[in-house]
Amino acid sequence: MNEHWTERPEGGGRFAIWLLLTIGLHFGRGVARAILYPITLYFYFRRPFERRVSYEFLQRAFGRPAGAWQVMRHIHRFASTILDRVFLLSDRFARFDVRMHGLDELTSRIRPERGVLLLGSHIGSFEVLRVAASERPDVKVRVVLDTQQTPALTELLHAINPEIRRNVIDASRAGTDIVLALGEAIREGALTTLLADRARPHEATVVVDFMGAPAAFPVAPFLIGSVLKAPIVLCFGLYRGGNRYDLYFESFSDELALPRRERTTELRAVVQRYAARLEYYVREDPYNWFNWHDFWNLEGFTGDAAAVRKPALDKPALADASVFRGVA
Amino acid sequence: MDTDTRNSVQSSTEQELAKLLVESLNIDWVKPGDIDAEAALFGGDLGLDSIDALELALAVSKHYGFSLRSDNPDNQRIFSSLRALSAHIEQHRVA
Numbered sequence: 001m002n003e004h005w006t007e008r009p010e011g012g013g014r015f016a017i018w019l020l021l022t023i024g025l026h027f028g029r030g031v032a033r034a035i036l037y038p039i040t041l042y043f044y045f046r047r048p049f050e051r052r053v054s055y056e057f058l059q060r061a062f063g064r065p066a067g068a069w070q071v072m073r074h075i076h077r078f079a080s081t082i083l084d085r086v087f088l089l090s091d092r093f094a095r096f097d098v099r100m101h102g103l104d105e106l107t108s109r110i111r112p113e114r115g116v117l118l119l120g121s122h123i124g125s126f127e128v129l130r131v132a133a134s135e136r137p138d139v140k141v142r143v144v145l146d147t148q149q150t151p152a153l154t155e156l157l158h159a160i161n162p163e164i165r166r167n168v169i170d171a172s173r174a175g176t177d178i179v180l181a182l183g184e185a186i187r188e189g190a191l192t193t194l195l196a197d198r199a200r201p202h203e204a205t206v207v208v209d210f211m212g213a214p215a216a217f218p219v220a221p222f223l224i225g226s227v228l229k230a231p232i233v234l235c236f237g238l239y240r241g242g243n244r245y246d247l248y249f250e251s252f253s254d255e256l257a258l259p260r261r262e263r264t265t266e267l268r269a270v271v272q273r274y275a276a277r278l279e280y281y282v283r284e285d286p287y288n289w290f291n292w293h294d295f296w297n298l299e300g301f302t303g304d305a306a307a308v309r310k311p312a313l314d315k316p317a318l319a320d321a322s323v324f325r326g327v328a
Numbered sequence: 329m330d331t332d333t334r335n336s337v338q339s340s341t342e343q344e345l346a347k348l349l350v351e352s353l354n355i356d357w358v359k360p361g362d363i364d365a366e367a368a369l370f371g372g373d374l375g376l377d378s379i380d381a382l383e384l385a386l387a388v389s390k391h392y393g394f395s396l397r398s399d400n401p402d403n404q405r406i407f408s409s410l411r412a413l414s415a416h417i418e419q420h421r422v423a
Contacts, residue, residue, distance in 0.1 A: 175378030176370070176407050180398035183382055204377070223379045227386070260354045 016042060017082060021156060024086045029095060032083050040076045044068070050075075050292045057295075060211055061286035077287045081125040081239050088127040089161045091134065095243055098131045102249040106132075106191075109231040109251070110139055115190040117182075117225045117232045119252070121197035121278055124288040128237035128245045133191070140190035141167055144182070148172035179224060186228045193235070196221040197278060197291065201300050208272040211279050213296050217271045226256040234274070236281045238288050248281065336364045342414045345388075349410075352387030353380055365411040381407055393422030 016039055024032035044051055054074045058066035087095065109116050120126040133141050145168045147154045158165050169181045169192075185192040199205045199218035207214045225232040232252040239245055252274065258266050282289055338346060338361065346360035349369075358374060370376045385396040394417075400406065406416045 174404060176381045176403050177398045179378050179382035180385055180396060180403075183386065184395075184398055220379060224382065227379060227383045 018156065020079070020083055021086050021160075024083050025160070029083070029087060032086075033080070036076060036079050036083065039079050040072050043075050043079070044072050053292050053294060057289055058286060060213075061283065061289070074287050074289075077239055077241070078290050078292075080241075081127075081290070084125060084239075085127050085157065086160060088125070088130050089157055089164060091130070091161070093131050093134060096128070096131065096245060097243050098128055098245045098247055100132060100247045100249075103132060103247075105251045106233045106235075106249045107136065107139075109233060109254070110189065110191060112189045113187065115140075115186045115188065115192050115230060117186065117221070117228070117230045118191055118193040118235050119196040119221055119232060119274070120193055120235050120237075121195055122290045123197075123236060123278070123282055124238040124285075124290070125245065126193070126195065126235070126237055128239075128247055129193070129235060131245075132247060132249075140185075140188060142169055142181075142185040142190045142192045143167055144169045144171050144178070144192075144194040146171035182224055183228055186230045192230070194221055196274065206268050206271045207298060208268060208275045210275045210296075211282065214298065215275070215296050216298055217275060219267050219271060222256060222267060222270050222274070223258060225253070226258040229255055232256060234277055238281065238285050240285070250277070252277070336366050338363070338365045338410070339414070341418055342410055345414045345417065346410060348387055348391055349384055353383055363410055365414075366409050369409050369413065370407055388417060391423065392417050392420075394420045 020032055020035065020039060023035060051071060054071045055066050058070050058074060062070075084096070087093075106116060106118065118129075120129070133139065143164075145154070147168065147170050169178060169185065171178060173181075182192055182194075196218065199216055204219045205216040206219050207216050209215075210217075222232070224230075231254045234248075234250050234252050236248045237245055238248070253270075256270065258270070342365050343360065346363045349363070350356065350358050350360045353376070355374070355376075363369075363374070367373065370378065370381050389395045396403075396406070396416075402416075405412055407413060
């Protein structure tokens with residue numbers, strides 16, 4: 001389980017996902033949902049790595065060994081959210097029952113000359129955020145997305161809604177370009193979104209406690225928020241089965257101060273606070289955990305819990321915003 | 329010929345930028361005059377990364393009145409050294 005998530009092969013799963021999305025696109029959600037069951041079985045038997053990740057994670061979350069049924073349920077939940085992406089990205093929201101919680105925490109902070117940094121994670125569905133965004137067409141949205149990570153799937157999703165491409169800040173570009181683009185987005189008053197729970201290899205991380213064990217989290221999202229003096233709001237879109245989603249917003253900081261002298265200590269406290277909120281939502285519904293890699297493996301990250309590793313001019317912690325590597 | 333040493337000496341515009349760099353990033357353990365004009369500004373001995381580049385870009389925009397843009401295809405060269413960045417600023421500065 002020492003592979004980093006960016007090194008997982010795309011594998012035969014890509015065809016299954018393509019098939020699922022294509023069927024969803026042409027025959028509708030009902031038909032596509034029926035084939036989620038064979039797809040779940042396929043992944044359960046053909047992807048031993050992800051299967052093991054699921055067993056280990058569910059055991060950690062529930063405090064007792066997980067059964068095959070639970071692991072299949074986990075895979076099924078994940079496949080459901082992948083399928084729903086087709087409909088969420090093409091703005092077909094009517095079929096979904098999305099309950100919003102704390103939307104005001106977000107909207108009250110957006111100003112025309114200064115946007116908000118919205119931090120998502122690989123739990124549940126981040127695309128369900130589009131439902132909230134559709135209610136405020138006046139607010140610009142910018143999404144950090146690594147288009148090189150899963151080019152085939154990115155291509156397919158862009159084909160579904162070409163407009164999305166224009167809102168993407170490509171995380172495969174040089175680090176300086178990405179951070180400058182983030183600065184421009186915030187100054188344009190955009191809702192600027194990135195995922196804050198995954199670090200790439202050689203990226204600056206800090207190790208904090210997460211669900212009872214140390215885990216490495218990227219520091220860049222918080223440093224960027226601090227440098228740009230942008231409010232940071234957290235967003236969690238939990239999938240509840242059927243057509244139901246719960247979309248939670250909560251304010252994280254209005255002006256995060258990270259003075260250079262105390263940065264290491266302060267950053268650790270800030271990231272620990274983020275990890276605690278993430279843990280809260282993960283425990284609320286563990287089947288929404290979609291980090292299909294060994295999240296607690298510190299190899300390749302800083303082993304020294306006191307240090308913030310700071311590699312130079314590397315890509316900041318702008319994880320793949322929409323595409324799951326292991327399956328896609 | 330010690331051209332290497334001579335090339336690393338800061339010009340007056342480079343001195344101004346080095347001062348801005350140290351002040352805006354609050355790295356007061358670095359003396360502006362000690363920054364090698366030709367050496368890597370980010371990813372080098374100064375220990376600065378892309379987020380520091382963002383902070384510097386904000387300070388440049390305030391101080392010189394023009395913005396370093398994310399879509400400039402020359403960014404890699406522009407941010408490569410104090411000299412390169414200073415030359416770019418001198419070309420575009422408003423203030």
